[in-house]
Amino acid sequence: MHHSKIVKAWVAERKNQIELFYLPSYSPQLNPEERLNADLKQEMGKRVPVRTKAKLRDATSAHMMMLEQNPERVMSYFQDRRVKYAA
Numbered sequence: 001m002h003h004s005k006i007v008k009a010w011v012a013e014r015k016n017q018i019e020l021f022y023l024p025s026y027s028p029q030l031n032p033e034e035r036l037n038a039d040l041k042q043e044m045g046k047r048v049p050v051r052t053k054a055k056l057r058d059a060t061s062a063h064m065m066m067l068e069q070n071p072e073r074v075m076s077y078f079q080d081r082r083v084k085y086a087a
Helices: 005-013 032-046 053-068 071-076
Strands: none
Touching: 032 053, 032 071
């Protein structure tokens, strides 16, 4: 979690709605977001290289929209025993 005042205030207002998990520093294997990042990088590697920020943004957006239609794929990010805490 970011430790800025605005983030802390936002979290405090929603303490009954969300649960925070504090991860050790430098532990990407415990962060399900890293699985999304790896998936995105793998998909981008399969495409023709993009040469502009706009094309990269478009390709990234297309991948994220595809994920919205594939909840099973998103759920797979949480199957490893090290990240099941977040499921």
